[in-house]
Amino acid sequence: MNFKNYAYIIFFSFQVFTVAQDAKARFEMMNTIRRDKLDLVLPGAMRDNNIDVWIHVIRRGDPDPMELDFGVNMGHIIFTDNGGDRIERALFGNRFAEVADESIYDVFGNDDDITDYIAKRDPKTIAVNMSDWITVADGLSHTNYLNLINILGKKYSNRLVSSENVVTDFQVRRVQSEIIAFANICETQRRVMEEALKMIRPGITMREEIGWWAQDELSKSGIYPSLFGAPMPGILYFGSNDKTGVVHREGSGPEYRFQRGDFI
CATH class of the missing domain: 3.40.350.10 (Creatinase/prolidase N-terminal domain)
Structure with missing residues (x-):
């Protein structure tokens, strides 16, 4: 066994140990x-x-x-x-x-x-x-x-x-250990959302691409992915809705490509 293979085994074992921990x-x-x-x-x-x-x-x-x-x-x-x-x-x-x-x-x-x-x-x-x-x-x-x-x-x-x-x-009714766990989960979600926004290229990136990427990232943190499709960023923009002032962009399905000015 050469040194390269030996080093790979050590690295792989370390990764498995880290995941197990x-x-x-x-x-x-x-x-x-x-x-x-x-x-x-x-x-x-x-x-x-x-x-x-x-x-x-x-x-x-x-x-x-x-x-x-x-x-x-x-x-x-x-x-x-x-x-x-x-x-x-x-x-x-x-x-x-x-x-x-x-x-x-x-x-x-x-x-x-x-x-x-x-x-x-x-x-x-x-x-x-x-x-x-x-x-x-x-x-x-x-x-x-x-x-x-x-x-x-x-x-x-x-x-x-x-x-x-x-x-x-x-x-x-929450206990302290539960609140800490929720805070950690929310921080993971915030980090993933922040990274997702950096990946968007107007006119190129689709909603479902961001959704599936986010699912993969959450899986790495031990948060189980959805079995009903990837939750995707909602697309909103300010319109003439008298009740809310905000309406869904028409045609913003999974393959919708983000545009400049979109309110996400």
């Missing part, structure tokens, strides 16, 4: 946010809405909008307010689940254990993920609802309420 850092950041939210936000979210137990059901193979919040992709996630500073956290039916950080949960068990678990805590109000208001709190399928009713029995099934208010409060 970035991936690990993002994983640990998500775990930190998750722990902080459960420690600091969850108690207030439940108590402000008079919820004793919050059950969030995720069905296997059915992606749920709260997966990242709870770090698990299937099972019965149950939060119980026993008083004190910390909400008890239990995970049932997670045998085949992917769990990001098991240390954030206190109790593990099978679905058959839920009946006794709830009976011992005797909650007066039980919030579950069904809602006619917001989608994020409406992930409970009809099949899982019937199964949950069977598990809880008539006594506790009559105490079910929507978790829509708890979910809303839990998600909109």
Whole structure:
């Protein structure tokens, strides 16, 4: 093996190591946010809405909008307010689940254990993920609802309420680690947008070219690209619109070439 090939292997290995370290850092950041939210936000979210137990059901193979919040992709996630500073956290039916950080949960068990678990805590109000208001709190399928009713029995099934208010409060209340993460993401977006503006050549550069380039740049920073096409810069200019003073430029589709005077 000559020196050139040896140097290439070292360089390639270093790149892989760097990417792996970035991936690990993002994983640990998500775990930190998750722990902080459960420690600091969850108690207030439940108590402000008079919820004793919050059950969030995720069905296997059915992606749920709260997966990242709870770090698990299937099972019965149950939060119980026993008083004190910390909400008890239990995970049932997670045998085949992917769990990001098991240390954030206190109790593990099978679905058959839920009946006794709830009976011992005797909650007066039980919030579950069904809602006619917001989608994020409406992930409970009809099949899982019937199964949950069977598990809880008539006594506790009559105490079910929507978790829509708890979910809303839990998600909109931010912790410091979350704010820092959002700030970093926004800075990445700002940097990409600034570089994109420098690439525009009037009469030559098309909207979709900038859109796809931006997607590639965001991917390098670990921000997943859109699967529904590239978001493209909007083209606006001041017109005679009496209501807003701004109208979309006609014909500004994906192949539209930026022109001098365009307001982006």
